[in-house]
Amino acid sequence: MYTEKVIEEFTNPENVGELADADAVGEAGSPTCGDIMKIYLKVEDDRITDARFQTFGCAAAIASSSMATRMILGMTVTEAWNLSNVDVVDALGGLPEPKVHCSLLARDAIRAAIDDLRNRQ
Amino acid sequence: MYTEKVIEEFTNPENVGELADADAVGEAGSPTCGDIMKIYLKVEDDRITDARFQTFGCAAAIASSSMATRMILGMTVTEAWNLSNVDVVDALGGLPEPKVHCSLLARDAIRAAIDDLRNRQ
Ligand code: FES
Numbered sequence: 001m002y003t004e005k006v007i008e009e010f011t012n013p014e015n016v017g018e019l020a021d022a023d024a025v026g027e028a029g030s031p032t033c034g035d036i037m038k039i040y041l042k043v044e045d046d047r048i049t050d051a052r053f054q055t056f057g058c059a060a061a062i063a064s065s066s067m068a069t070r071m072i073l074g075m076t077v078t079e080a081w082n083l084s085n086v087d088v089v090d091a092l093g094g095l096p097e098p099k100v101h102c103s104l105l106a107r108d109a110i111r112a113a114i115d116d117l118r119n120r121q
Numbered sequence: 122m123y124t125e126k127v128i129e130e131f132t133n134p135e136n137v138g139e140l141a142d143a144d145a146v147g148e149a150g151s152p153t154c155g156d157i158m159k160i161y162l163k164v165e166d167d168r169i170t171d172a173r174f175q176t177f178g179c180a181a182a183i184a185s186s187s188m189a190t191r192m193i194l195g196m197t198v199t200e201a202w203n204l205s206n207v208d209v210v211d212a213l214g215g216l217p218e219p220k221v222h223c224s225l226l227a228r229d230a231i232r233a234a235i236d237d238l239r240n241r242q
Contacts, residue, residue, distance in 0.1 A: 001157070002177065010177070033154035034219020035179055036122065056123065056131070058156055059177035098155020 002059070003093035010059040013066035017052045024120065026113025032101045035061055039069070039109040043117060048072045048080050053106065060095055060102035064088050068106035081114050083107065123180070124214035131180040134187035138173045145241065147234025153222045156182060160190070160230035164238060169193045169201050174227065181216055181223035185209050189227035202235050204228065 002010075019040035027038045035057035042050035051069040055061050068088045072080040085103040089095050095103060123131075140161035150157045156178035163171035172190040176182055189209045193201040206224040210216050216224060 033156075033179065033222075034217065056180035058154065058179040058182070061179070096155065 001096050003095075005091075005093040006060065006063045006095065009063035009066045009092065013062050015052050015066060015069040016054070016062075018054060019050060019052050022052075024113040024117035026109045026111065026116055028105055028108030028112055030057070030061075030101060030105050033058070035102070035105060037061065037065060037105040037109040039065075039106070039113045041110075041113045041117065043077060046076050048075050048077065051110075053109070055105065057105060058099070058102055060099035061105050063092055064095070064103035065106040065109075067091050068103075068110065072110065077114055077117065080110055083110065122217050123184075124216075126212075126214040127181065127184045127216065130184035130187045130213065134183050136173050136187060136190035137175070137183075139175055140171060140173050143173075145234040145238035147230045147232065147237055149226055149229030149233055151178070151182075151222060151226050154179070156223070156226060158182065158186060158226040158230040160186075160227070160234045162231075162234045162238065164198060167197050169196050169198065172231075174230070176226065178226060179220070179223055181220035182226050184213055185216070185224035186227040186230075188212050189224075189231065193231065198235055198238065201231055204231065 022040035024041045037055045040052045053065040085107045143161035144164045145162045158176045161173045174186040206228045
């Protein structure tokens with residue numbers, strides 16, 4: 001059902017936790033399953049220098065968020081905003097169709113954090 | 122969002138894994154989120170003597186299944202069939218409304234395993 005990459009990211013997720021000194025925090029909820037994702041960002045000179053996530057979501061949500069937070073490191077804020085969940089799903093080698101919605105959680109939380117960043121600036 | 126009991130069961134779940142010599146195996150899927158749950162049972166003299174579960178589901182699914190598999194140990198097969206997800210949710214001190222469907226996965230997988238048991242007998 002899941003690719004090896006998904007199982008690997010799920011069993012050894014990176015960037016789990018919170019950032020006490022985050023420059024921005026974003027939260028998103030899934031209308032499909034009710035799960036919630038929180039993303040913390042550190043930003044320097046318009047680039048993402050650190051990212052962490054917290055969720056009670058499923059394996060697909062954890063794998064997608066681990067992958068997404070790794071992908072946005074070093075990106076400009078605009079590049080991170082434009083990261084699509086399809087890019088994340090591709091990097092995971094695919095997700096079973098009923099779990100694709102879980103990858104939206106990370107994208108939505110990243111965008112919410114970028115909104116928060118712009119509000120603070 | 123989650124009770125202490127849910128967090129405790131999620132972070133230290135019991136009965137995770139499979140039983141190589143199971144007397145019955147049941148699988149259930151959630152139409153809401155697409156997650157899948159698999160339950161393995163050992164049964165002696167009509168009583169559940171061992172139970173394990175496997176899932177890539179969310180924290181609520183893991184907490185409910187940990188709790189449900191603990192609750193059915195020692196029950197007769199009929200008592201285990203009658204375990205409702207409300208009993209499990211109560212034992213967890215409640216679940217957030219959008220996550221109640223996750224507790225159905227354990228109940229449905231237990232019932233599928235009991236169907237399997239009856240088919241084998
Ligand atoms: S959201 Fe799928 S089991 Fe909880």
